[in-house]
Amino acid sequence: MAIAGVGQTPYRRAHADASTGDLVFRAVSEALNDAGFDRGDVDAVVAGVAPDALAGVNCIEKSVIGAAAPPGAPFFRVNTGGATGSSAMLAAMTLVAAGRADVVVAFALERMGQAVTSQQVFNTIFDPIYEKDFVLTTITMAALRASLLMARYGYTERHWAALAARNHRLALKNPLAHLHRDLTVEAVLESPLLAWPIHLYEACPMSEGACALVIAAGDRLPGRGPVAWVHGAASYSDSYAMGDRFDRPEGTLVDLVTLRRAAEVAYRQAGIADPAKEIDVVEIHAPFSSAEVMAYPPLGLCTPEDGPAYVDALIDGDAGGGSGGGGPGPVVNPSGGPMAANPVSATAMIRIAECALQVRGAAGDRQVDGARRAVATGQGGATQFSSACVLAAEPPGGP
Amino acid sequence: MPACFVDGLAVEIGPPDPARNLTELIFQTVRRALDDAGRDIDEVDSVVIAAHDLVDGRSLSSMVCAPAAGAYLKDEIRLGDDGAAAFSLAAARLEAGEARCSIVAAWGRASEGDPDAIARALFDPITEGPFGLTELTVSALRASQWLGRHGRNGSADSARAAATERRAAAASAHPGAARRLVAAPAGVRPPAAGSGMASPPPAVGAAPWPLRPGELPCWADVAVAMVISDRESPVRVAGIGHGSEPYSPGDRDLAGLPGLTLAVRHAWPSQRAPGDVDIAELDGLTLFDEAIAAEAAGLATPGEGLRALAADGRINRSGGSAAGYCAPAMGLTRIAEAALQLRMPERSTHRYGGQSAPGDASDGGADCAPARSARWALATGSSTVAAQTHTAVVLEAQ
Numbered sequence: 001m002a003i004a005g006v007g008q009t010p011y012r013r014a015h016a017d018a019s020t021g022d023l024v025f026r027a028v029s030e031a032l033n034d035a036g037f038d039r040g041d042v043d044a045v046v047a048g049v050a051p052d053a054l055a056g057v058n059c060i061e062k063s064v065i066g067a068a069a070p071p072g073a074p075f076f077r078v079n080t081g082g083a084t085g086s087s088a089m090l091a092a093m094t095l096v097a098a099g100r101a102d103v104v105v106a107f108a109l110e111r112m113g114q115a116v117t118s119q120q121v122f123n124t125i126f127d128p129i130y131e132k133d134f135v136l137t138t139i140t141m142a143a144l145r146a147s148l149l150m151a152r153y154g155y156t157e158r159h160w161a162a163l164a165a166r167n168h169r170l171a172l173k174n175p176l177a178h179l180h181r182d183l184t185v186e187a188v189l190e191s192p193l194l195a196w197p198i199h200l201y202e203a204c205p206m207s208e209g210a211c212a213l214v215i216a217a218g219d220r221l222p223g224r225g226p227v228a229w230v231h232g233a234a235s236y237s238d239s240y241a242m243g244d245r246f247d248r249p250e251g252t253l254v255d256l257v258t259l260r261r262a263a264e265v266a267y268r269q270a271g272i273a274d275p276a277k278e279i280d281v282v283e284i285h286a287p288f289s290s291a292e293v294m295a296y297p298p299l300g301l302c303t304p305e306d307g308p309a310y311v312d313a314l315i316d317g318d319a320g321g322g323s324g325g326g327g328p329g330p331v332v333n334p335s336g337g338p339m340a341a342n343p344v345s346a347t348a349m350i351r352i353a354e355c356a357l358q359v360r361g362a363a364g365d366r367q368v369d370g371a372r373r374a375v376a377t378g379q380g381g382a383t384q385f386s387s388a389c390v391l392a393a394e395p396p397g398g399p
Numbered sequence: 400m401p402a403c404f405v406d407g408l409a410v411e412i413g414p415p416d417p418a419r420n421l422t423e424l425i426f427q428t429v430r431r432a433l434d435d436a437g438r439d440i441d442e443v444d445s446v447v448i449a450a451h452d453l454v455d456g457r458s459l460s461s462m463v464c465a466p467a468a469g470a471y472l473k474d475e476i477r478l479g480d481d482g483a484a485a486f487s488l489a490a491a492r493l494e495a496g497e498a499r500c501s502i503v504a505a506w507g508r509a510s511e512g513d514p515d516a517i518a519r520a521l522f523d524p525i526t527e528g529p530f531g532l533t534e535l536t537v538s539a540l541r542a543s544q545w546l547g548r549h550g551r552n553g554s555a556d557s558a559r560a561a562a563t564e565r566r567a568a569a570a571s572a573h574p575g576a577a578r579r580l581v582a583a584p585a586g587v588r589p590p591a592a593g594s595g596m597a598s599p600p601p602a603v604g605a606a607p608w609p610l611r612p613g614e615l616p617c618w619a620d621v622a623v624a625m626v627i628s629d630r631e632s633p634v635r636v637a638g639i640g641h642g643s644e645p646y647s648p649g650d651r652d653l654a655g656l657p658g659l660t661l662a663v664r665h666a667w668p669s670q671r672a673p674g675d676v677d678i679a680e681l682d683g684l685t686l687f688d689e690a691i692a693a694e695a696a697g698l699a700t701p702g703e704g705l706r707a708l709a710a711d712g713r714i715n716r717s718g719g720s721a722a723g724y725c726a727p728a729m730g731l732t733r734i735a736e737a738a739l740q741l742r743m744p745e746r747s748t749h750r751y752g753g754q755s756a757p758g759d760a761s762d763g764g765a766d767c768a769p770a771r772s773a774r775w776a777l778a779t780g781s782s783t784v785a786a787q788t789h790t791a792v793v794l795e796a797q
Binding site for chain 1: 401446453457459462466470471473474476478479484487488491495496497520521522523524639641642643644645646658661783784787788
């Protein structure tokens with residue numbers, strides 16, 4: 001099966017001039033046109049929408065089914081927090097693999113610009129009694145991990161700032177990005193401190209927008225252009241309690257055990273033995289620069305102990321495509337990643353969409369030369385839900 | 400469709416239990432389903448759950464609830480949809496070869512929030528909110544339209560009364576469900592367990608016209624879990640179908656559910672007809688939703704849905720929404736009820752408010768007991784907004 005079409009709205013702080021239906025219609029229409037299908041070809045729809053409270057409407061996706069499919073179409077709504085977009089894609093793949101559908105539209109929608117403050121909504125993901133004494137928020141949750149990474153592996157505040165500056169610089173080539181900022185490391189370090197050691201410009205923005213993918217069985221592809229073939233995909237779920245994950249046998253709180261397991265399965269399905277050499281592009285779902293480094297070891301880009309050196313190489317242009325495209329190894333986040341746009345429900349799907357565009361050679365100014373194989377990650381909950389998806393230019397088994 | 404079987408199930412429908420929090424309720428229900436299946440958690444390689452944040456009272460409630468449903472370091476996905484849709488996706492994972500044994504779980508505790516307030520949030524706050532739309536008021540509009548089309552003769556009213564009476568009787572006969580619940584009007588919390596309150600008459604005006612109090616759902620705390628796998632068992636999943644309605648109530652023919660008709664048509668094996676059904680567990684918020692669902696499912700002709708509910712012993716032996724209701728658990732509850740009735744007289748470990756299941760030797764439950772020869776069962780689940788999306792599941796006794 002393959003991703004036959006990709007559609008994305010621009011990502012903005014708020015789309016004041018577009019209704020929810022407008023956003024979904026635009027993204028789905030673009031994806032269907034890209035694939036060479038029309039709505040009548042769609043057998044099922046999978047919608048990805050994360051916390052309802054962000055949009056202020058319960059089950060907002062139900063109002064826009066008609067924007068994606070003909071009347072009566074089978075419909076599923078997925079909500080796995082930050083991983084919603086990739087979970088929706090995986091559910092769509094399941095329907096195709098099961099033979100339930102030949103053509104599925106998966107869309108992810110975010111309207112968090114309608115929320116007065118997203119943090120108040122995000123705070124309700126934590127226990128209102130046991131955890132309120134710890135001032136636990138999505139930001140302090142990430143800060144806890146960042147400080148643990150610094151203590152255990154030797155990362156510094158400068159690593160977080162330099163990675164953020166790199167992502168923002170890469171996003172300058174992405175016209176869909178919400179933020180276009182050419183930042184120096186010093187400018188990032190001078191931005192307001194949210195929760196030590198995380199600064200404002202090391203954090204993702206609040207963004208709105210919609211992303212859509214058309215997933216089709218191999219024998220239903222119109223054959224009018226390159227597609228992104230799915231070579232492997234998997235997801236795993238972890239315990240909620242962060243305290244239980246500090247030093248358990250399966251891995252520590254910053255080891256991203258679920259991403260490691262998901263990547264192992266996806267790589268095995270794709271026949272990838274040495275990801276650092278066999279993958280051309282990596283799109284990582286990490287809403288903070290400090291969170292991004294947690295994904296490198298599970299994806300096989302470096303060991304946990306070598307993480308700071310790998311980040312140094314990324315920053316200096318000696319690895320991962322460097323800050324502007326040079327350096328050996330997979331190019332990391334050529335789109336700029338979630339720091340450039342973070343429509344929560346859609347962010348993980350955007351990673352897949354960007355990988356699909358890369359292996360098709362259709363990523364515009366952010367295209368990585370010669371990209372043939374890419375991996376996208378999804379991350380949700382308290383680094384609790386992880387997914388990995390491997391896409392390639394050639395079908396499994398070769399052309 | 401590839402082999403997919405019901406291994407085990409557990410259902411809890413009851414009043415609020417102050418001794419257990421939500422995760423404990425989920426964990427214990429899933430544990431009982433695994434025990435019913437004779438499975439260890441290590442044998443499970445997939446978890447699919449259905450839950451709504453606003454019902455659970457916290458955003459991304461699966462963060463804390465998914466592990467309780469057995470999802471620790473497993474492939475888990477949560478749908479913000481009806482539990483029957485979760486069942487369908489879990490079965491699709493088996494059909495695709497992605498998993499061999501899956502937990503499906505859904506829950507909702509009506510005691511945790513005002514169902515009407517949650518339902519109001521389903522509608523656009525600018526264009527629809529001012530009209531006071533809720534799931535229940537749309538159901539009332541549906542009843543009004545149905546009555547306008549089919550209820551102009553006197554027999555419709557007697558059928559309505561008979562259907563109400565049978566529904567209440569079935570719910571009362573259902574071990575532990577309505578019998579232990581106060582038949583609370585919509586939006587009113589049932590009393591805590593052990594409060595000693597008898598069932599008071601519903602408050603005047605609680606039922607939006609033309610609905611009557613006895614036609615309303617009985618709000619309850621519900622948790623349901625099923626274990627399905629590719630291992631042969633007494634109940635096989637024979638077909639699954641889906642359908643949907645337009646979003647806006649104004650764009651629908653409220654006296655019908657064409658999306659459900661589509662779902663049922665897709666679910667039935669090609670060589671069978673809906674009329675072959677021996678057991679039908681139909682999800683519906685109110686009596687009229689159940690009657691219209693019976694018509695949409697092909698179990699009654701248009702206009703005969705109430706009469707079918709009153710007289711057709713195949714339909715909703717469990718008592719339907721009168722035996723306890725809270726979205727998004729009801730579609731999976733209907734599937735579990737159907738599976739349970741198919742596999743009787745095997746003893747089940749599932750529990751209704753602490754009492755024995757139908758089929759237990761100690762229990763009367765005559766109205767719940769289907770014919771021993773029952774082979775085909777249809778179960779349906781409908782989801783927001785106002786039964787907009789549907790899942791139909793056909794089960795076959797082996």
